[in-house]
Amino acid sequence: MAKQPIFDAVTLPDALPLDSGEVLDNVQVAFETYGDLNADKSNAILLCHALTGDQFVASEHPVTGKPGWWERMVGPGKPIDTDRFHVICANVIGSCMGSTGPASNGPDGTPYAMRFPVLTIRDMVRGLTRLLDHLGIETLHAVVGGSMGGMQALSLAANFPDRAARVLAIATTARHSAQNIAFHEVGRQAIMADPNWAGGSYYDSGKTPDAGLAVARMAAHITYLSEAGLTDKFGRRLQDRAEKTFGFDADFQVESYLRYQGSGFTQRFDANSYLYITRAMDYFDLAEEHATDGAEGLLADAFAGTPARFCIISFDSDWLYPTAESRHIVHALNAAGAPVSFVELSAPFGHDSFLLDVPALDRVVKGFLHD
């Protein structure tokens, strides 16, 4: 990971209790805001980012110089209209863009590395509610997120039901499946197999486990795209050559693309953060979290008594969190008596559809937030 710039952040005044039983002190939460907060603080939207996302939703990424990751959705006159809403996006704890994570210094003044406690999605959300406390925002107009951001939105609704009037969860799930866990485990093993990982204590070594992290990113990246999308985009086309080389260079465009995705990622992300955040996602099972007496738990119980309105969106080409997972959430919300609208959108981009040009998504998001 490249040198980090200074981020806007608050230090939480109180220690943060974690699901593991551990407690995290001196927690920093780095965040960005867009649009003005109104006088009665009723127009705030909390945006929750995905696994490798960050707080730079609609402003230039300070490390890569790239536009914000949801510029197409967030801004003046856009579906999440910053002329009307005050949009808050914070880097989740465990990550590496200014919020406390494994690269941060622990109480002894050296980086936590693998001494950092394993977090859950609920821990991340607990951190976000502390940020809302700091900002003096009692009830959000909405909490919004895609992928892991959607998990946080659902977790906030389940665990802090009075804090959001609307919950918009896109391309997500209420529990990680065996296949989801399996892909993450491949990524973690790739990182841990890199000798530069050195048990996680690489921060002062001058060597980072870039090769392992790149492989992890490559494997994950395939799951973000659809088979048909990959075929449309790359097919079997060759990369800047007329014929196969009969070698191990990136003959195919898709190989070149994946390598680029892998190596680019290592410039902006900390390998240990990747371990911790994937672990939090794998641990996510909203029904189990609300089970009593060791029973398996009903997802409906997690949403019992929530006063929020929900909108759940899936994409037909998303095989990471397929529509069946969204339907499972919708059934639970129905059983809990919560008002919910649900739509499966058709888009060719697989899981990444929530980040890409899907005009129907814009319309649904705008409609849900503005009515």
Next chain:
Amino acid sequence: MAKQPIFDAVTLPDALPLDSGEVLDNVQVAFETYGDLNADKSNAILLCHALTGDQFVASEHPVTGKPGWWERMVGPGKPIDTDRFHVICANVIGSCMGSTGPASNGPDGTPYAMRFPVLTIRDMVRGLTRLLDHLGIETLHAVVGGSMGGMQALSLAANFPDRAARVLAIATTARHSAQNIAFHEVGRQAIMADPNWAGGSYYDSGKTPDAGLAVARMAAHITYLSEAGLTDKFGRRLQDRAEKTFGFDADFQVESYLRYQGSGFTQRFDANSYLYITRAMDYFDLAEEHATDGAEGLLADAFAGTPARFCIISFDSDWLYPTAESRHIVHALNAAGAPVSFVELSAPFGHDSFLLDVPALDRVVKGFLHD
């Protein structure tokens, strides 16, 4: 990889020309046979193995001690009945179970490593036809294979159309898709990222790139199973523990299973062979191979004039080589005027269904071979 036993093998009398333009001398082809060859040599079935398979179809694996990989299909009275047929299975060239591959010594008496030429599926098949020449078998009763074995069966039909009267291709494709290539590239990058790989020249170092090879195997293994199959088999069940450990051990059964698959694989397979064989599969595009003048090629042209009868089988849960790929083959065979029967079988095991307990598969295989 563990120390290799001595394998039954022949050394081909002539050099083998390769699609790359290179020529391979002193080619060894290791093989096993089951059942007796009849007097007119008309009852031979050539079985082609998959990526990580080998010649030990129906006999104990000499390295792992495990039963043959298709014991349930091949043997006396079984669907591929060795009381009636003479079954031949050879280790493909490029592999590591006695046939010439990157671990073999080159002309200078040291292992080829990455000096080994990049092969194609057609090169493997060319090696197999030389074995048939050696055995005096002109025309096979059938050529049979699943996955990469199916590619070989199709390639034999296309390139050596008089050598097999029947072609049975299971859970396969006539070309590797962008997603197929992408998964293989992740595996190759995982191997090459392992410092023990050392540019492929690890044979005399005492260190093998086991960590990288294990990650490659783990990633590939996920693609062999269906999402539903993984959920049935593992779900979110924990491994020998009552609660999550809030750590990075294999808390979940699916993690433990994948790690076991990864590490077990390194005991029996050579990392460079994995590179070469995945490359051959990625290069596989039967239509392109038979294109003229740089045109894209029609798959039907590949099968023009073949006198063989075909049977194509796919599985509804196979997302690696989905039914659409088989249908594409069938349409091409129809266009070429070749007799073909096609069936999509329902089985929960994903791509691996061809190796597992699917009684309908047994019936189709038996019916096609025996009539």
